[in-house]
Amino acid sequence: MKIILSILFIFIVSTSSLQADEKVDLINLYKELHANPELSFKEERTSKKLANILKGLGLEVTENFGGYGVVALLKNGEGKTIMLRADMDGLPVEELTGAPYASRTKSINQVGDEVFTMHACGHDIHMTSLIGTVINLLEKKDKWQGTLMINLQPAEEVSGGARNMIKEGIFEKFPRPDFNLAFHVSADLPAGKVGYVPGWAMANVDSMDITIKGVGGHGAYPHTTKDPIVMASQLINNLQTIVSREIAPIEAAVVTVGSIHGGTKHNVIPSEVRLQLTLRSYTDEVRNQTISTIRRMARGLAEANGLSKESYPEITLKDEYTPALFNNPELTEKVRTSFESALGKENVLKLSPVMGGEDFGMYGRVEPIIPTALFWLGAVNKKVYDTSLRENIGLPSLHSAYFLPDPEPTISTGVKAMSTAIIDLYQN
Ligand SMILES: [Zn+2]
Ligand SMILES: [Zn+2]
Structure with missing residues (x-):
């Protein structure tokens, strides 16, 4: 409890630029971020707030980097450089948690509609834990x-976001990291x-649009038409055989319409049907095989239905590709050991890969490769978790x-675990 109190509530930080009696209350910061989410590419207030906190803590802060990105440096003598990343955006979701600090915020989305906005992916936890880790490392400056x-x-x-930060030169304009680290809730x-x-x-993660054209x-x-609804049904069924019949059974892939x-x-038989797909894979080979098979099947469908070349399905692979995240095994092992020393072995679990995506993996793909791990x-609240298991x-x-x-x-777990891991990485 003593640790929790000292980490969470009363950060008395003594740095040159922050008065000794100034405090950053992490839980208040979290609740404020939670109640005021901003959509992707619109994180103006969030980034300003965090940049000001980091400036107050004495860091060298660069704002508006790759959009509303913030890069801040805490320099503490000669040694390695470690990048710690947190993402800032919320989602177009109406919060229904009933929490007293639940978001009622609305924002304008990409197509101009007003939508409720929520930190439904826990990025508010990432930002708060990151600020807590900075404060903790400032307090322990003599240890690293x-x-x-x-x-x-x-x-x-x-x-x-990650693509923009890299394009803008995060690894050229600032000291190049020896390691990249992040948490996701x-x-x-x-x-x-x-x-x-x-x-x-x-x-x-790939997103694909398919427009099936007919007459x-x-x-x-119906004999005077080319029915795109029937063609769409045929194609959707065919697509299900990509994972079950084309990709090797030991490889992971998902095709979801x-x-x-x-x-x-x-x-009325319409003249077109539009599909939106998400494609998941791990290797480049499976990714390419999935995409080329979809193209082949779409072409085949058009031919089978007697469509002319101009009426073949239009396929657009969106440029919002997120590459798979590879956790450097040596770095993961080092951090695991630190987590165990900070939290106890029973609180550090080996988990399985998932088919979700995270653009943090991009930082680990820039040559020369920087060891990267998320x-x-x-x-989850312990009581809620126990009830879910029991019932x-x-x-x-x-x-x-x-x-x-x-x-x-x-x-408090995020701050404790990440601070310990970072200090250990500086020392070894
Ligand atoms: Zn998310
Ligand atoms: Zn997320």
């Missing part, structure tokens, strides 16, 4: 030497526990309107 590089990244959810782990996945941990007409005269739109009325931070009720997932982290134990 080197440079801590803070990366507050915009737009993780639409997969442009877990909606399946209780607060107090952390998880690690050595090697491949999160999947390649519209009267619903009672998440949206289908076509037609206006019972008795860890899971348990966020076999599912927990709200990330991105759910009901996802509500338990802030105090989650943030």
